[in-house]
Amino acid sequence: MKKLMYIFFALPILTGCKEKKSAGAMGGMPTPEISVAKPIIKNVTLTKDYPGYLTTEKTVNLVARVNGTLQSTSYTAGGRVKQGQLLFVIEPTLYKDKVEQAEAALKTAQAQLEYARSNYSRMKEAVKSDAVSQIQVLQAESSVAEGVAAVNNAEAALSTAHTNLSYCYVRAPFDGTISKATVDVGSYVGGSLQPVTLATIYKDNQMYAYFNVADNQWLSMLMNSSPQNGTETSKLPRTVTVNLGKDGRQSYPATLDYLSPNVDLNTGTLTVRANLDNPEGILKSGLYVSITLPYGEQKQAILVNSASIGTDQLGKFLYVVNDSNIVRYRHITIGQLIGDSLRQVTDGLSPQERYVTKALMKVRDGMKIHPVD
Numbered sequence: 001m002k003k004l005m006y007i008f009f010a011l012p013i014l015t016g017c018k019e020k021k022s023a024g025a026m027g028g029m030p031t032p033e034i035s036v037a038k039p040i041i042k043n044v045t046l047t048k049d050y051p052g053y054l055t056t057e058k059t060v061n062l063v064a065r066v067n068g069t070l071q072s073t074s075y076t077a078g079g080r081v082k083q084g085q086l087l088f089v090i091e092p093t094l095y096k097d098k099v100e101q102a103e104a105a106l107k108t109a110q111a112q113l114e115y116a117r118s119n120y121s122r123m124k125e126a127v128k129s130d131a132v133s134q135i136q137v138l139q140a141e142s143s144v145a146e147g148v149a150a151v152n153n154a155e156a157a158l159s160t161a162h163t164n165l166s167y168c169y170v171r172a173p174f175d176g177t178i179s180k181a182t183v184d185v186g187s188y189v190g191g192s193l194q195p196v197t198l199a200t201i202y203k204d205n206q207m208y209a210y211f212n213v214a215d216n217q218w219l220s221m222l223m224n225s226s227p228q229n230g231t232e233t234s235k236l237p238r239t240v241t242v243n244l245g246k247d248g249r250q251s252y253p254a255t256l257d258y259l260s261p262n263v264d265l266n267t268g269t270l271t272v273r274a275n276l277d278n279p280e281g282i283l284k285s286g287l288y289v290s291i292t293l294p295y296g297e298q299k300q301a302i303l304v305n306s307a308s309i310g311t312d313q314l315g316k317f318l319y320v321v322n323d324s325n326i327v328r329y330r331h332i333t334i335g336q337l338i339g340d341s342l343r344q345v346t347d348g349l350s351p352q353e354r355y356v357t358k359a360l361m362k363v364r365d366g367m368k369i370h371p372v373d
Helices: 002-027 093-129 134-166 215-223
Strands: 033-037 040-064 067-073 086-090 169-173 176-178 189-191 196-214 231-233 240-242 251-258 270-276 290-303 311-314 315-321 325-340 342-347 354-356 370-372
Touching: 040 086, 040 169, 040 176, 040 240, 040 325, 067 290, 086 196, 086 315, 093 134, 196 290, 215 270, 231 370, 240 270
Parallel strands: 033 370
Antiparallel strands: 033 354, 040 196, 040 290, 067 086, 067 189, 086 169, 176 196, 196 270, 231 290, 240 251, 240 290, 251 270, 290 342, 311 315, 315 325, 315 354, 325 342
């Protein structure tokens, strides 16, 4: 009787355990909500980046072309100067004296020429009455010719004296930035035999960016002018972008203005130059930059969020979500970065497919998810 009671008492307990176990199995783990999106489809401009460097439009050495003591400088080293601004003065006293001497010599030569011409006129009249000989007339005529030559020489000497005096005052040939002086005030410079560099001035309101394009890339841009595989390429464009700073965050529009007429046989490249404005003088000669050159247009490009692309030993991949909301690992081939956040996918993803945009560490191949657009 007791055994029968124990059996009846245990039946409800076993039945309750089965019900709880069954409920847990049917409930399972909740389906995670994962952010997904379809790729953006639009036409994009294809570009290629080239390393390059900047130079100023003009670089001129300011030189002393006369001998003398450097008397003064009138600028701030590394600062901006204006065209015609006085920068250096070399002791001018000696050259002022030479100008005065040349002026006096010219006046003397002019006076002697005037006397010779007057004397020649008298001789021509006197020879008519046989008061003087023909030889004397010829001598008077020769004196006039000598006087003309003397005046010409005196004028040339005066011009040289004025030129040498002007060399004492070194002025800026154009607006630009100037280096520090290479000669201290009070030092003697001997510029008459060999010009002595006093400083260097840079015309930097406009800069040049130089870079090299491989010959095969150049030929491709020229020859592949017809659309192929949805890509349109053409001749080298007129407008490029010059980038500098970390990740090329600072960019400047530039215009191509020079292409070398021949290919460098040593490097197999052509030298290309672009000019860009530098009104505030921020850009400096010698800076290394990156030049972004557009070379074609991709029709209906497939673009995804670059942060959604994973990397493993096989390369780049996306987690693609199928119609059953099952996550599938997909190896892809990527193209260039578009803007700051989009990356072109050239192979491995179709326009209508969805991909996981966030939380890549929370998903795995074969997982069922609840997609959130």
